[in-house]
Amino acid sequence: MSVHLEWSAYRAKHCRSLFIGGGYSSPKCGTNVDLCDQLREPYGERGHIFFAGEATTLPGATAHAAMASGIRAASQVASYLSSIQH
Numbered sequence: 001m002s003v004h005l006e007w008s009a010y011r012a013k014h015c016r017s018l019f020i021g022g023g024y025s026s027p028k029c030g031t032n033v034d035l036c037d038q039l040r041e042p043y044g045e046r047g048h049i050f051f052a053g054e055a056t057t058l059p060g061a062t063a064h065a066a067m068a069s070g071i072r073a074a075s076q077v078a079s080y081l082s083s084i085q086h
């Protein structure tokens, strides 16, 4: 029996879809597992720019990861604000 495939790979463009407008990260094979740690590091001379989003959490790609990252980033902001007030 032979199976005819119309395509061998499908590349979705969710970000261009009117009713989706977003996506999620998919690390390539061989991506350094420390990448998430780097993405969630505060940025800037004073370390006062903070990042949230599913890509900053392992495992990412879900709404749960996005929410967890927001809670973590809020905690980083709170620690930063408390450190500059004393």
Ligand SMILES: Cc1cc2nc3c(=O)[nH]c(=O)nc-3n(C[C@H](O)[C@H](O)[C@H](O)COP(=O)(O)OP(=O)(O)OC[C@H]3O[C@@H](n4cnc5c(N)ncnc54)[C@H](O)[C@@H]3O)c2cc1C
Pocket: 014, 020, 021, 022, 023, 024, 052, 053, 054, 055, 060, 061, 062, 063, 064, 066
């Ligand atoms: C088709 C599809 C189905 C999914 N199904 C599920 C599921 O069943 N369960 C699940 O848990 N997860 C699912 N996900 C994954 C989930 O939606 C994402 O992991 C989650 O939304 C990521 O949240 P986020 O806040 O990190 O990023 P996003 O939700 O992508 O938010 C990023 C926001 O930043 C905005 N933005 C981008 N660039 C700029 C800029 N330069 N300036 C200002 N704003 C900007 C974007 O418009 C967007 O609103 C699905 C995703 C897709 C695409």
